[in-house]
Amino acid sequence: MLRPWVSPGIAYLGRALLSVVVPLGSSIIIAVRLASLKGFRVSPWLVSAMVLGTAPLGFAAYILVDERSQRQKASRLSARSIPRVEGKWPGNLDKLMYMVSRAEQEYLGRLLLDETKALGPTINLRFLWEDIIMTTEPQHIKTILATDFNNYVKGAKFREAADSVLGTGVFNSDDETWKLHRTMTRPFFTHDRISHFDIFDRHADQAIALMNQRFRVGMAIDFQDLISRFTLDSASEFLFGHCVDSLSATIPYPYNATQSTNDIQADNAAEAFSHAFSQAQHRINQRISIGQTWPLTEILADRTAQHMKVVNAFLDPIVKDALEKHRATTKLDISEYADDGTLVDHLVKLTSDFKTIKDETLNILLAGRDTTASTLTSTIYLLAIHPEFLTRLREEILSQVGPTRRPTYDDIRELKYLRAVLNETLRLFPAVPFDVRESIQDTTWVSPEPGKKPLFVPGGVTITYSVFLMHRRTDLWGPDALEFDPDRWLDDRVKKYLIPNPFIFLPFNAGPRICLGQQFAYNEMSFMLIRLLQSFSTITLSPESHDPALLPPAWWAEKDGRQATERFWPRNHLTLYAKGGLWVKMDPVDSVN
Incomplete structure (x- = not known):
């Protein structure tokens, strides 16, 4: 530290x-x-x-x-080296420079995909003579996440890059520290808690009201911005009991509008918190992308510090208040705490350490806000470009829930097509497209090519695995793997591809680090989609509302795969997002309904 x-x-x-x-x-x-x-x-x-x-x-x-x-x-170990990317310059410097220079213009993961097409699903980038292994092979990812879990950690490199924001929380810790945070947090995510929908309902109503205001005057909305506010308000209230209330701030106007409120309002605490939290995460990703030499870009100061001052100004009083409340009631039986208490209320029963509580709540807030917002943004995009699936989904919702009734936990469980739509979105656009580990001991991985020697994995090397690229492999998902087709979750393709090899679908991670909030996320996403499709009958993209410089470039059409036809620009920092937002218009349902 x-x-x-x-x-x-x-x-x-x-x-x-x-x-x-x-x-x-x-x-x-x-x-x-x-x-x-x-x-x-x-x-x-x-x-x-x-x-x-x-x-x-x-x-x-x-x-x-x-x-x-x-x-x-x-x-x-009777193994062979992992296939290496071979550049023309020493240390693969030409390859490194090419990837860095092209990253801002290329489709997400395209440069790595090109290398795996040539060398196989597991490769060694070997930049500047440092082993950097990247894999899209389900057997290898299974080894990392489950069967040899103890040999793969977040590692000192990742922890150092993320420490100023995530501290020692569950996403930035290993060994006993990780076990402590995991043990502390798991009981909070119970069936009873995740099925409480009052919070979702309040913030969904507020978000839909904002949407209607813009649609009535013929303007599009940036759905990504709006849904990020919805998930932030929901998560902050659910976890802390204090809503950030980011939906109260003015939402952005389209690129082609005469007004503009895209600049942060200095006197709006909610907007300032949301912006600072996003910028701090963005800086973490920049550090990880640069590698071990990232501190050289922060010679004069820690570039997350100014953002974390804003985050801490919001979070510190909440933690202090919870600790003081707990100290005042230590003589009361633990059962006297309300069952719907917040995460902070739960954590203060287990520890009085201010930093431990604060780091853990901030880590869970990151997961509760960004991953859900990412998936809902991608879902709306896919439904907008596939109106036939939108129509079918609305029919299921209206027939089983009705045009106005608030959905229940049982409703969501019975909406099979809705779950298929979400799973198919998570397959094509997983919220965390790339993740990182560090190996501890020398080991081997089974060869992806039958009959060949296993692959040698040295200890102490950085390992990146990509579920984004794995989810799109035609040899794992069939010839239509790049197509959005929710029916693949309802027909024989489940038995043919997924059941024999469940590790080909990992949107929520797997093994001991599997996402604790998985069911919470499904419930929140399902609830919001139901409310949206009860309120709006159509969804269309509005490219004229989008900054043209942030739309997919025309030359993408010359490429293959989804890149040739994609109508939004997927990018990622810690999570996947749409570059420049997702500007859409929707038709409100007739008031007679």
């Missing part, structure tokens, strides 16, 4: 200088001393030049020794 007055960059440079200066200085002193003992008089500057001159040779020798060591380790 860094001292608050030390920037990440200064700390990084300090460590780097120590690692270089101390060995070099020691070498120079030893060389000069040995020479003097033999009666030779040697200039320290000459020795320094010689030591520095041999540094590149020493680095090259290190690389060769490392290569040989890995081959020997693989041989002892």
Whole structure:
């Protein structure tokens, strides 16, 4: 944990200088001393030049020794090296520069997909002589998440990048710290709690009212922005008992409107919190993308600090109030706490540590807001470009729930087509498209190619796995894997593809780290979709309302797969989102209904 007055960059440079200066200085002193003992008089500057001159040779020798060591380790385990991306420049620098320069313009995951097409589903990027393994193979992901869970951790690299925002919460911890947070949080997500829909209903009504205001004057809305406010308000009230009330702030106007309220309102605390929380997460993703040298981009200051001041100003009083309330009632029996108490109320019964409670609530807020908003945004996009599925979904909702009645937990359980629509959305656009782990011990993975030796996985390397790319593999899901077809969850394709290999569908992770809020998310998404389709009969995209610079570029049409026809721009930081938002119009249901 860094001292608050030390920037990440200064700390990084300090460590780097120590690692270089101390060995070099020691070498120079030893060389000069040995020479003097033999009666030779040697200039320290000459020795320094010689030591520095041999540094590149020493680095090259290190690389060769490392290569040989890995081959020997693989041989002892009767394994082979993972196929490597091969660039033309040393350290694959050309490949690295190409991916960095193209990332802002390409379709999500396209550059990695091209490499896996050439080398197979598991590859080693080997950028700057550092092993970086990426896989879309379900057997390997199963190994990481379940069968060899203890050998794969978040790791020090990820924790350092995310510490200033996520602290030691459940998404940024390993070993006993992770177990503690998991054990503390699990009891809160019970059937009784996740089936309470009062919170969803209040905020759904508020969101739909805002939508109607804009649609009545012929304007589109940014559904991504609106649904992010809905999920933030719902999650903050559900978890903390304090609603951020972000739906009270003015929503953005379309690109083609004369008005504009896209700038953050300085005096609006709800909007400021929402913006700061998003920006802090975005910075985490930038750090992870840069790699271990990310502190060099934050020499002068921690670039999450200003955003976390706003987040902390909201969250700190909530945690302090809960702790004081608990201290005042310590003599009461635990059963006297309301069963519908908040997550903070639950956590203060288990610990009085302020940082532990705060970190955990913020981690759960991240999951409760962003992942659900991401999936609902993608669902509305897919229904807008597939009106036949929208019509069928509305028919199911109206026939089983009716045009106005609030849905219940039992209603949602019986809406089979609604669940199929959500699953198909999560297959094509999983909320967390890429995730990261770090291996501990040398190990092997089964070969994806029958009859070949297993793959050697060194200890201490970064491993990225992509459910986004795995969910779209035609060899796993059939020739229509790139198509949006909710019926694949209702027909024989389930038996043919999913049942024999359940690890091909992992939108909520798997194994010991499987998402605790999975059912909560399904309930919230289902509830909101029901309310939306009770209120609106059609959904259409409004590209004219969108900043044209943030729409998919025309040259995408020359590519293959979904990239050629996609009508929104999927991107990701910690979660998947639509670049520039998702601008849509909807037709309100006739008031007679």
